[in-house]
Amino acid sequence: MSDARLAAIARHCRVQIIRMLTHAGSGHPGGSLSVIDILTTLYFGRMRYDARRPDWPDRDRLVLSKGHCVPALYAVMARAGYFPESDLITLRKLGSPLQGHPDRIALPGIEAATGSLGQGLSISVGLALGLKLSAAPARVYCILGDGETQEGQVWEAAMSAPKLGRPDHPLDNLCVILDYNKIQLDNFVAKIMDLEPVVAKWQAFGWPVLEIDGHDTDQINKALDQAEATRGAPTFVVAHTVKGKGVSFMENDPEWHGKAPKPAEAIRAIREILGIGEAAWDDYLKTDPATRAIVDELAALETK
Amino acid sequence: MAAKASRVAFGEALLDLGARDERIVTLDADLSKSTMTARFAKACPDRAFNVGIAESNMIGIGAGLALTGRIPFVCSFACFVTGRFETIRMSVAYTNANVKIVGTHSGIAIGEDGYSQMGVEDIACIRALPNIPVIQPADELETKQAVAYAVEHAGPLYLRLTRQSLEPVCPADYRFQLGRWLVLRPGHDVTLVGTGGPLFNCLGAAKLLEADGISAEVINAASIKPLDEELLLGSAGKTGHVVTVEDRSDASASRASASRATRGASTPSTASTPPGSPRASGSS
Numbered sequence: 239m240s241d242a243r244l245a246a247i248a249r250h251c252r253v254q255i256i257r258m259l260t261h262a263g264s265g266h267p268g269g270s271l272s273v274i275d276i277l278t279t280l281y282f283g284r285m286r287y288d289a290r291r292p293d294w295p296d297r298d299r300l301v302l303s304k305g306h307c308v309p310a311l312y313a314v315m316a317r318a319g320y321f322p323e324s325d326l327i328t329l330r331k332l333g334s335p336l337q338g339h340p341d342r343i344a345l346p347g348i349e350a351a352t353g354s355l356g357q358g359l360s361i362s363v364g365l366a367l368g369l370k371l372s373a374a375p376a377r378v379y380c381i382l383g384d385g386e387t388q389e390g391q392v393w394e395a396a397m398s399a400p401k402l403g404r405p406d407h408p409l410d411n412l413c414v415i416l417d418y419n420k421i422q423l424d425n426f427v428a429k430i431m432d433l434e435p436v437v438a439k440w441q442a443f444g445w446p447v448l449e450i451d452g453h454d455t456d457q458i459n460k461a462l463d464q465a466e467a468t469r470g471a472p473t474f475v476v477a478h479t480v481k482g483k484g485v486s487f488m489e490n491d492p493e494w495h496g497k498a499p500k501p502a503e504a505i506r507a508i509r510e511i512l513g514i515g516e517a518a519w520d521d522y523l524k525t526d527p528a529t530r531a532i533v534d535e536l537a538a539l540e541t542k
Numbered sequence: 543m544a545a546k547a548s549r550v551a552f553g554e555a556l557l558d559l560g561a562r563d564e565r566i567v568t569l570d571a572d573l574s575k576s577t578m579t580a581r582f583a584k585a586c587p588d589r590a591f592n593v594g595i596a597e598s599n600m601i602g603i604g605a606g607l608a609l610t611g612r613i614p615f616v617c618s619f620a621c622f623v624t625g626r627f628e629t630i631r632m633s634v635a636y637t638n639a640n641v642k643i644v645g646t647h648s649g650i651a652i653g654e655d656g657y658s659q660m661g662v663e664d665i666a667c668i669r670a671l672p673n674i675p676v677i678q679p680a681d682e683l684e685t686k687q688a689v690a691y692a693v694e695h696a697g698p699l700y701l702r703l704t705r706q707s708l709e710p711v712c713p714a715d716y717r718f719q720l721g722r723w724l725v726l727r728p729g730h731d732v733t734l735v736g737t738g739g740p741l742f743n744c745l746g747a748a749k750l751l752e753a754d755g756i757s758a759e760v761i762n763a764a765s766i767k768p769l770d771e772e773l774l775l776g777s778a779g780k781t782g783h784v785v786t787v788e789d790r791s792d793a794s795a796s797r798a799s800a801s802r803a804t805r806g807a808s809t810p811s812t813a814s815t816p817p818g819s820p821r822a823s824g825s826s
Contacts, residue, residue: 295611342637349609354632360599361633364606364614367591371567372610391629394599402591402603 240275240455241283248278248455251313252484252511254326257532258309260504260539262330265338268494270310272419272452272479273302273381279458280379281314289319292346296376299365301350303358304383304417305339306496311348312336320347327535356389358382362412363399366472370407377466380414385422388431393443399472400444412472413465414445417452419481421492436476445474452477484511501540505533543682545707548738549646551685552703553578556615559693560586565613566693569593569600576705577617577646597622598629605639613640613693620645620661620702627667634698635671642692643668646703648678649789651739653706661702662791668700669767675720676767678702678738681710684764687718695720702738702766709742711762723770725777729759732783735774737763740787747787771803778804 240248251274259265277300281287285298302311309329316323321335328334335345339353350361362380369376386392403409418436420427427433440447446468450457458477465473481495482488485507488499499507508529514522523530560566560582567589574580574592583590593600597618604614616623623645624630634641648661668676677692677699679685685703692699711726726741727748736744741762748758759777763769763786778784784804 350605351632351637354628357598357602357629357633360602360629361606361609363599364603364608365610366606367603368607368610368612371588371612374610391598391602394593394596395602398593398596398599398603402593406588 240453241459244275244278244282244455247282247317248275249484249511251278251310251317253508253529253532254313254316254323255309256485256499256504256507256511257536258312258326258329258336259498260501260536261327262338262498264330264496264498265309266306266496267309267485267488267499268421268481268491268496269304269307269383269417269419271483271485271488272481273304273307273417274310274313275453275455275479275483276381276415276417276458276477277310277314279455279462281318284459284462285379286376287318289315289347292320296374298376299349299362299369299378301352301358301362301365301378301380302340303352303362303380304355304386305351305353305358307383307417308338308340308353311340315347321345355383355386356391359392359395359399359414362414363395363402363409366399366409366412367403367407369411370403370409376411378412380412382414382416383422384416384418384420384427384433385430387416387433396440396443396445404470408470409472410469413462413475414472415452415475415477417479418476419479421481421490421495423492423495425492440474440476444471446471447474447476449476450478452479453483486510501536504536508533543710545709546682547705547707548679548682548685548703549576549578549705551679551682552644552646552689552701553581555686555689556582557585559690560589563613563693564589565611567591567607567612567614569604569607569614569616571595571597571600571618571622573618573622576619577644579615579617598626601626601629601641601643602633604641605633605637608640609637613642615642615644615692617644617646619647619659620664621647621659624661624664624667624700630668630674631671635673638673638697640696641698643674643698643700644703645700647705648702649704649739651704651706651789662789664700664702665766665788665790673697674767675699675765676702677720677764678766679718679764680736680738680741680762681708681712683710683714683716684712684718684762687716688764691718691720704739706739708739711741711745718764721765721768721770723765723773724762725759725773726762727758727760729757729781731757731781732785733759733761733774733777733781735761735763735784735786737766737788739789744787769803774803
């Protein structure tokens with residue numbers, strides 16, 4: 239089950255992901271749509287932060303190690319008040335703080351520059367250790383891509399996190415979530431370099447492992463509760479997700495890993511995300527001026 | 543002062559500074575007895591972390607610690623730590639994380655362990671990255687000052703240290719400054735720019751040249767990035783000849799920098815980038 243409020247925010251953010259990628263003309267819709275329910279659950283009810291004070295020392299940290307899916311993070315951050323939603327269409331534009339991959343210097347609220355895959359977990363371990371040493375109450379959330387865990391540095395970090403800081407400062411303030419959408423750039427993960435058995439691997443490295451549906455916000459919340467209650471070790475959450483979730487023609491298709499929709503495709507995607515039938519679409523738009531504006535803006539791109 | 547390896551001086555400075563500054567932490571990859579952080583680890587076990595033989599993870603954890611206000615020294619042999627270039631590029635340089643990267647066992651002067659343990663490409667690698675100054679002290683006095691500077695410097699830096707003992711070369715009143723070089727011996731016929739271990743050899747060469755009636759000016763280029771262009775150009779303008787002496791591979795480092803800095807100056811210079819060598823990129 240998904241909480242209605244979170245589901246509405248996630249729908250809104252999915253629309254914004256499609257919108258910004260279409261304006262940019264490039265980017266990664268598949269993984270952004272697979273991770274958005276996780277990010278929505280974290281930012282709207284779980285994490286402690288102050289969008290007006292992104293450097294608040296006791297804030298919870300989110301490291302999006304799969305940095306290419308940063309459109310999802312931008313959508314959530316805009317909704318949370320870090321910057322106006324109108325900035326989203328500057329994604330990937332020269333000079334915009336909304337770079338194609340997260341840039342911590344350019345955009346306050348981004349905790350780590352990522353996108354060169356495999357590095358975010360080490361940074362998260364360092365953040366968690368530093369916060370423990372300072373006795374800060376903050377938690378660290380790290381989101382890994384599935385293909386990303388083929389990188390060797392991930393396993394160096396995986397080996398270290400359950401051990402570092404013990405016995406006085408175990409990293410139980412760290413929760414790692416795997417966005418297991420089963421697709422990477424070139425093809426299905428299982429066809430490129432299979433990760434299985436994922437749960438057994440992380441357990442063998444010393445992590446308590448939970449397995450959930452990464453689109454069910456109740457399950458996500460329950461896992462995050464359990465991680466927060468766990469003492470003495472960091473927690474690993476395997477979130478089974480669907481690449482391109484919410485857009486029928488993007489779901490489970492490796493083609494949509496790193497390709498922006500054309501305006502007409504984007505409008506269809508938005509209609510599907512909002513769950514409106516084709517016949518009812520025009521009437522619906524009369525009742526939803528915000529979506530109408532986004533659709534008009536996208537339609538105008540077509541004629542450019 | 544007696545001869546001392548700069549890695550040993552580093553270990554002593556760390557022990558001293560670390561005892562007084564709670565922000566300082568060390569990270570090692572199973573070489574703490576060689577990087578000389580072991581004594582700090584014994585004195586301050588809560589702030590010393592050995593991650594095992596996993597340099598990329600060590601650097602990344604250092605970046606995370608830095609982002610919580612700690613001052614991490616991530617330490618290994620120069621070749622092993624800078625060999626994790628991609629992690630340094632993203633997690634330290636692009637992030638501008640306040641990580642102090644320490645590479646010991648630099649150069650061919652490590653001797654019998656051979657190439658696999660020699661840091662000879664490290665300067666070229668790190669110099670190519672944004673935000674990271676490169677410092678190579680030449681003796682115990684300068685090393686201790688450079689370590690103190692590293693703690694105060696807001697941002698990452700790379701400290702290049704030696705395995706072998708170094709004779710004292712800096713005067714007792716010397717004060718290290720980033721981007722400032724020091725004339726150790728004035729002269730007017732040729733400029734010898736040395737950095738780190740080979741500086742002592744430069745001073746020896748200057749004495750031999752003096753016997754031949756050639757007056758050599760010897761400069762300590764501890765700050766490899768940024769260079770002291772003003773001092774270099776002034777000396778080059780005076781002597782008309784610049785020779786750089788370094789312990790690193792041919793295609794890297796200060797000769798290319800010096801060449802770039804002196805190119806366009808009105809003085810003749812023997813310091814030029816050899817054919818096929820990459821040209822210096824960036825002056826700071």
